[in-house]
Amino acid sequence: MTYATTDTAERSVEVREVAPSAIDAALAAASGVPAFRAKYADFAGRSSVDLGELPILTKDELAGALDDLVELARDRLAGAYVYGSGGTTSAPKLSLIPSEMFVSAVLAEWRPLTPQDVLVNFNTPGRLWSSHNFFNMLAHQSGAVVIPLGSVDEEVEMKEWLDFVERLGATALDATPSHIAHILEFCRSAERPPPPFRKLLWTGEGYGNRPLALTRELMPDAELYGFYGSTETWVVGCNGPTCPVDTFHVLRHQHVELQDGIVLVTNTHPASINPILRYRIGDRGRFVACPCGRPEPALQLLGRDDPQFKFVSILITPQEIAGVAESDPAVRAVQLALFRLGKPEERMELRLLVEPAAQRAEVERRVEQAILTQVYRLGWAVGSAPESFSVRAVDELSVNQRTGKTPLVVHDEPEGAA
Numbered sequence: 001m002t003y004a005t006t007d008t009a010e011r012s013v014e015v016r017e018v019a020p021s022a023i024d025a026a027l028a029a030a031s032g033v034p035a036f037r038a039k040y041a042d043f044a045g046r047s048s049v050d051l052g053e054l055p056i057l058t059k060d061e062l063a064g065a066l067d068d069l070v071e072l073a074r075d076r077l078a079g080a081y082v083y084g085s086g087g088t089t090s091a092p093k094l095s096l097i098p099s100e101m102f103v104s105a106v107l108a109e110w111r112p113l114t115p116q117d118v119l120v121n122f123n124t125p126g127r128l129w130s131s132h133n134f135f136n137m138l139a140h141q142s143g144a145v146v147i148p149l150g151s152v153d154e155e156v157e158m159k160e161w162l163d164f165v166e167r168l169g170a171t172a173l174d175a176t177p178s179h180i181a182h183i184l185e186f187c188r189s190a191e192r193p194p195p196p197f198r199k200l201l202w203t204g205e206g207y208g209n210r211p212l213a214l215t216r217e218l219m220p221d222a223e224l225y226g227f228y229g230s231t232e233t234w235v236v237g238c239n240g241p242t243c244p245v246d247t248f249h250v251l252r253h254q255h256v257e258l259q260d261g262i263v264l265v266t267n268t269h270p271a272s273i274n275p276i277l278r279y280r281i282g283d284r285g286r287f288v289a290c291p292c293g294r295p296e297p298a299l300q301l302l303g304r305d306d307p308q309f310k311f312v313s314i315l316i317t318p319q320e321i322a323g324v325a326e327s328d329p330a331v332r333a334v335q336l337a338l339f340r341l342g343k344p345e346e347r348m349e350l351r352l353l354v355e356p357a358a359q360r361a362e363v364e365r366r367v368e369q370a371i372l373t374q375v376y377r378l379g380w381a382v383g384s385a386p387e388s389f390s391v392r393a394v395d396e397l398s399v400n401q402r403t404g405k406t407p408l409v410v411h412d413e414p415e416g417a418a
Helices: 020-031 059-064 066-074 103-107 131-142 155-167 177-189 209-218 318-326 360-374 378-383
Strands: 003-007 012-016 080-087 092-098 118-121 145-147 172-175 199-202 223-230 234-238 247-250 254-259 262-267 279-288 298-304 309-311 314-316 331-339 347-354 389-393 409-411
Touching: 020 262, 059 092, 059 279, 066 092, 103 131, 118 131, 131 145, 155 177, 172 177, 177 199, 177 209, 223 247, 234 254, 234 298, 247 254, 254 279, 314 318, 314 378, 318 331, 318 347, 318 360, 347 360, 360 378, 360 389
Parallel strands: 118 145, 118 172, 172 199, 199 223, 331 409, 347 389
Antiparallel strands: 003 012, 080 092, 223 234, 234 247, 247 298, 254 262, 262 279, 279 298, 309 314, 331 347
């Protein structure tokens, strides 16, 4: 294994480099995808290509190769899953992942469960979501017992299910941080202790201040195990109880570059179906020395670098919502107002400028229904928290007083603004 020194704002750290043979193999696989032949044509026949010479792969480019990837997957001896990561129901962003889901490679470096554990899988199955299946497989290959429960949103059911999993001797749970916070807030309001979970496995969004405060208050001895990645790249890095929740150790088959702080990922696993070669995952980060004491540098995440954002644990692009709303003939312009994004009480209000002759209430109802049925998975997620999303016709949209521009997204304005 070779290393290169990278200077950070704080210190020099040793960053693992990807082996030339692994680059060649990843390039050959990507070049074999018809949609990418032109992209990598200048590198055909070359060996020992420097990774930095290769062009960056974008989300749209990968999405455009889906049909080719499905055909290539049909020629494999092993099976594959199709998972979704966003978009609309008519054009979701899809990904092809080997049926084994790289779990063996993950467990070689990150093993949060033992055969003595009983894991409650709170991630929701179906609708092309990936986390539920992943954690079932992780428990299976760890020799643990798994209770594949799925998300529990109704407070009338919460007590019964928590009593049930406690009776079965649950020792661990997996869920998004938002759902962990929801469970703990229920326990606190019901004045009942949480089940004796010793381990909390999480993914899907950052472990924000609210979930962390609730965890430390109600489950001070629970160990946190998180992983970072995306549906396209799969698991990129993991952390454990002695790591900061925003810092992850990159897996050996994954390679991370930072280009002006932008995270680029290359997956060198031979079973990979998606050609993840310098893929712009959509985050910013830096390499740091992790307080856990592991000698290699870790990746600390600093936020998003693209217009996508997480809302009710769904990755959303504002343009997707705007596009659905603006397809209504009575809608002239739209604006998204986000309140307390990333908090348990987060809320989105879609503001509409409508034609003067239009019936506002009817347009609001029509647009809301269209968005909740067409924006991928949003309607399902909002169904458990209907107060988190609303549509409102307004007389004017908010304007940036300095530039005179009308932004598509505004944050935490006073209630009833515009």
